[in-house]
Amino acid sequence: MSRVVLVSQSAGLTERIGYATGGAFLLLSPNPLPSTAAELFAGLRGAPAPDIIVLDADLDPNGALQLAHNLDQSFPCVVILAATSVEPLALSAIRAGVKDLVPVESDVSEIRKALERAAHYMALRTATAAAPPPVPVVDKPDGRVVAIASPKGGVGKTTVATNVAVGLAKRYPQQVVLVDLDIHFGDCASALNLEPEFSLPDTIQGAMTRDMLTLKSLLTRHETGLYVVPGSESPVAADTVTPKDISTLLTMLAKEFQYVVVDTAPGLSEHTLAVLDKANEMVLVTTLDVPGVRGLRKELETLDDLDMLPEARHVVLNFFESSRGLTIKDVQSTIGEDVDIVLNQSRLLPQSTNQGVPLLQVNGRDPITKQLNLLVDRITGRTSEALSGFTGRRGVKVERSA
Ligand SMILES: Nc1ncnc2c1ncn2[C@@H]1O[C@H](COP(=O)(O)OP(=O)(O)OP(=O)(O)O)[C@@H](O)[C@H]1O
Ligand SMILES: [Mg+2]
Incomplete structure (x- = not known):
């Protein structure tokens, strides 16, 4: 006692x-x-x-x-x-x-x-x-920061972020952290059915101590072995978080974790730009409609102009239905990039969001779970041909995601 x-x-x-x-x-x-x-x-x-x-x-x-x-x-x-x-x-x-x-x-x-x-x-x-002094790790490489972004709201960023984070955590337990940087309206905690004690502003304060033990004590544990930095409790508290705070936090987390998965708000706010500045990989999510696809092209062009487009990126086409009057090839020719992963419109996803249990937590055998696993495979470098069945094109941009 x-x-x-x-x-x-x-x-x-x-x-x-x-x-x-x-x-x-x-x-x-x-x-x-x-x-x-x-x-x-x-x-x-x-x-x-x-x-x-x-x-x-x-x-x-x-x-x-x-x-x-x-x-x-x-x-x-x-x-x-x-x-x-x-x-x-x-x-x-x-x-x-x-x-x-x-x-x-x-x-x-x-x-x-x-x-x-x-x-x-x-x-x-x-x-x-009491533990023996740690064996010094020579040049331990920093973990990879994987940012999930999109120009539009409601396209499935949080769904993708939570599933990717859980999928990675099941492969690398205790080595993955999910950071909710949709700083005003983040809902990762709800998507994971967590009731966190600490939220983003506390964690930012913890990162300022530069003490990893302090920082880790402020993270929330998910049952899959995933660590989580939940979003702010209120938009007012979120306003205390600066882009520089975000850089400091991500830099520290990447020193400790193999993967730092970051959910973001729609568009390119200064906070999201701070995330992309630290990102090694980017998952871009779009839906199969003209405004969404045009928005994505603009976002890609803007990031290219700013020289902030990570080499490794994965374009995810979400809510896919063949009856929408646009084809995957239309999307590819509009954005000038391959679509790497297609996620079907699925009734399982809203259910899983509402229950707070990401599909990759339960690992079913349904098509949408398989599609989400392909994205995790791409991120871990296991496969580069996730979409070959859809387009007949074989991993044209393989080298980007290595
Ligand atoms: N492929 C899909 N099929 C059916 N429903 C989906 C699919 N992808 C996501 N959803 C549902 O759409 C809703 C919005 O998804 P989500 O919250 O992930 O979007 P978001 O891009 O993070 O939104 P915001 O920009 O508001 O943060 C959720 O209820 C989710 O379950
Ligand atoms: Mg979201």
């Missing part, structure tokens, strides 16, 4: 921590707040050193941040900061090494959850410290 110390003068917080820990905690109420771990622990009078310190920042926010920083630097423990208003402190708190921020008014179950997260993090930290 974790040893918890609360540093606070708030009777309410003390009472709720008492309930959350079953009374197993020590209270320190120094005034003024000491600035070092040594001074703080002098107040413990020989009691065992704590694993988790809940620091109430309300009386002296700067002092609390300074103490948190000193604890982080000098002592193996996890610091949770409590404050009436947590948002203004978020960035400085993360920089000070604080692992969690909770409102002072949090109820007992929220406090208990925060303590459980801290205990989990502490266990991870202890295990890492």
